[in-house]
Amino acid sequence: MNIPLNPKLFDTDVEQAPIRAGFGEGLVLAGRADERVVAMCCDLTESTKMDAFAKEFPKRFFEMGIMEQSSASVASGMAAMGKVPFVSSYAMFSPGRNWEQIRTNICYNDRPVKIAGSHAGVSVGPDGGTHQAIEDIALVRVMPRMVVITPCDSVEARKATIAMAKTNSPTYIRLAREKTPIITAEDTPFEIGKAQEFFRSSLAPKVGIIACGSLVYNALIAAKELEGEVVGAVVLNIGTVKPIDRGAIVKLAKECGAIVTVEEHQVAGGMGSAVAEVLAMEHPTKIVFVGVQDQFGQSGKPEELVKHYGMDKDSIKKAVKKLL
Amino acid sequence: MTHLHDDKIKFLEEKALEIRKSIIESLVEAKSGHTAGPLGMADIFTAFYFHILKHDPKNPEWEDRDRLVLSNGHICPVMYAAMAHAGYFPVKELKTLRKFGTRLQGHPHREYLPMLETSSGPLGQGLSQAVGMALADRLDRGQSSNRTIYSFLGDGELNEGQIWEAAMLAGREKLHNLVAVVDRNNIQIDGFTENVMPLEPLADKWAAFGWHVLEIDGHNMSAIVDAIDEAKAIFEKPSVIIAHTIPGKGVEMFQRDFKWHGNPPDKEQGANAMAELRTLGGQIESEHE
Numbered sequence: 190m191n192i193p194l195n196p197k198l199f200d201t202d203v204e205q206a207p208i209r210a211g212f213g214e215g216l217v218l219a220g221r222a223d224e225r226v227v228a229m230c231c232d233l234t235e236s237t238k239m240d241a242f243a244k245e246f247p248k249r250f251f252e253m254g255i256m257e258q259s260s261a262s263v264a265s266g267m268a269a270m271g272k273v274p275f276v277s278s279y280a281m282f283s284p285g286r287n288w289e290q291i292r293t294n295i296c297y298n299d300r301p302v303k304i305a306g307s308h309a310g311v312s313v314g315p316d317g318g319t320h321q322a323i324e325d326i327a328l329v330r331v332m333p334r335m336v337v338i339t340p341c342d343s344v345e346a347r348k349a350t351i352a353m354a355k356t357n358s359p360t361y362i363r364l365a366r367e368k369t370p371i372i373t374a375e376d377t378p379f380e381i382g383k384a385q386e387f388f389r390s391s392l393a394p395k396v397g398i399i400a401c402g403s404l405v406y407n408a409l410i411a412a413k414e415l416e417g418e419v420v421g422a423v424v425l426n427i428g429t430v431k432p433i434d435r436g437a438i439v440k441l442a443k444e445c446g447a448i449v450t451v452e453e454h455q456v457a458g459g460m461g462s463a464v465a466e467v468l469a470m471e472h473p474t475k476i477v478f479v480g481v482q483d484q485f486g487q488s489g490k491p492e493e494l495v496k497h498y499g500m501d502k503d504s505i506k507k508a509v510k511k512l513l
Numbered sequence: 514m515t516h517l518h519d520d521k522i523k524f525l526e527e528k529a530l531e532i533r534k535s536i537i538e539s540l541v542e543a544k545s546g547h548t549a550g551p552l553g554m555a556d557i558f559t560a561f562y563f564h565i566l567k568h569d570p571k572n573p574e575w576e577d578r579d580r581l582v583l584s585n586g587h588i589c590p591v592m593y594a595a596m597a598h599a600g601y602f603p604v605k606e607l608k609t610l611r612k613f614g615t616r617l618q619g620h621p622h623r624e625y626l627p628m629l630e631t632s633s634g635p636l637g638q639g640l641s642q643a644v645g646m647a648l649a650d651r652l653d654r655g656q657s658s659n660r661t662i663y664s665f666l667g668d669g670e671l672n673e674g675q676i677w678e679a680a681m682l683a684g685r686e687k688l689h690n691l692v693a694v695v696d697r698n699n700i701q702i703d704g705f706t707e708n709v710m711p712l713e714p715l716a717d718k719w720a721a722f723g724w725h726v727l728e729i730d731g732h733n734m735s736a737i738v739d740a741i742d743e744a745k746a747i748f749e750k751p752s753v754i755i756a757h758t759i760p761g762k763g764v765e766m767f768q769r770d771f772k773w774h775g776n777p778p779d780k781e782q783g784a785n786a787m788a789e790l791r792t793l794g795g796q797i798e799s800e801h802e
Contacts, residue, residue, distance in 0.1 A: 259641040259678035266645020298632045
């Protein structure tokens with residue numbers, strides 16, 4: 190494994206930043222690089238971190254008010270005129286509320302609109318279950334043409350935002366609200382569609398852990414601790430859920446013989462399901478799915494909720510041990 | 514305002530008649546599809562494709578063209594017929610409507626027919642896309658843009674909340690480069706609009722959202738052209754033209770009956786309709802003048 194990561198990754202004082210902050214930085218950089226980039230937000234400009242873009246490019250920023258459905262369609266119209274529109278809201282409402290507008294006006298129409306769904310996962314915390322999008326990956330990945338990106342930290346989110354602005358594909362990027370540890374470094378490469386090995390135990394690997402988004406850190410800590418308990422594991426970061434890196438998944442399954450998937454999402458339909466679809470066809474492998482088990486979220490502190498719904502490092506370790 | 518010469522009106526009315534015949538022929542062949550809406554909008558589509566729109570059928574990607582976003586995609590047989598007669602593709606292709614492998618999908622799809630400005634069918638979404646186009650047009654070309662963005666809407670689809678989201682946004686943005694045309698034919702699938710979900714006072718609603726509102730007889734060529742001239746002369750706000758139309762216009766059997774919203778004529782009904790249209794050749798005149 191040669192991928193450079195944050196050298197302080199396993200330190201207790203590892204830097205932290207919200208994934209959404211990286212999106213905000215990336216959007217400004219994409220806007221500077223390409224004047225076709227425009228942005229629109231549904232009355233959540235600061236929350237979704239579009240505020241810096243709005244300030245630097247006031248003419249290219251559109252306050253849409255609380256109209257997620259129209260925003261997806263307006264963005265499609267702008268793309269038809271040659272713009273590269275980014276639309277942001279909470280993931281619960283975009284793609285939650287405007288799914289059919291995204292399907293028909295953006296994907297069916299083949300318009301390169303970029304949807305940023307912020308505050309995904311139960312880690313939104315105190316706002317409660319109404320605002321915790323844990324179905325969004327499932328909603329977007331079933332749409333033909335849609336690219337689905339799930340950055341694991343703010344640095345990767347920044348690179349992903351810049352990368353998605355350069356493609357002609359409809360794209361969804363999943364963002365989280367809370368500060369989470371910085372895993373990657375400035376020189377960690379990012380490429381849409383590529384999974385990356387972030388950790389390899391010095392022991393022979395018995396289980397491959399495939400993680401995405403905000404829970405990649407928990408997966409890494411779990412794998413590190415498992416090494417101390419004489420269990421070898423490899424952690425693969427799935428930065429892009431669609432198109433998924435089939436080669437990397439199959440290779441890992443062949444090497445380890447057992448897989449644990451980890452995502453802050455319903456286990457039905459999400460990244461784990463996408464991994465299972467690949468392995469069922471190409472290399473049937475036993476999988477344990479870490480994620481929300483067909484339940485809704487509730488109010489609480491992010492770490493309380495992640496633990497309650499079985500997605501903390503101990504739950505991941507338990508899932509790994511089930512497969513030994 | 515430049516009024517239409519009588520010979521131009523006659524030309525447009527004869528074109529509309531040809532387009533109505535093509536609609537009937539394509540629906541009979543397709544054995545499914547919508548009859549009332551396409552016939553009711555035939556005069557407006559004719560006025561657009563043969564007089565109003567700035568477009569070039571031989572160069573559909575021309576950047577300076579006006580944009581026409583059809584929101585209620587189910588009336589596409591009239592759009593296909595108008596486009597074919599205008600020279601976008603052969604008229605005989607209309608007989609492939611709704612068949613496997615056709616470019617003329619049951620609801621319009623720009624992947625197969627790229628000269629369409631958008632794919633449509635799911636109701637209530639066209640106006641928002643037109644607003645996006647109008648915003649982009651203003652961003653690129655400012656107040657001096659010579660392109661107009663049109664959106665055709667059905668009255669039934671005004672039930673959709675998204676229409677009023679778009680209306681609110683266009684009003685705030687004072688998008689004078691945007692003109693909506695509402696096909697006010699008073700029917701939707703389950704019955705008359707005012708029974709299913711009342712829309713009146715419709716003009717007041719649009720005005721309250723910041724739009725310049727015009728109401729016309731949607732079968733009167735001069736009225737259609739004059740209304741567009743007026744809408745383009747308004748520089749402070751977007752315009753909406755509420756076009757009163759008769760669903761099924763041109764064929765007595767189809768007129769004003771909501772059961773023809775979503776059904777095609779069979780072979781015999783189609784033959785009768787063609788005979789009726791032929792005898793009316795060049796005689797279609799406004800009911801209101």
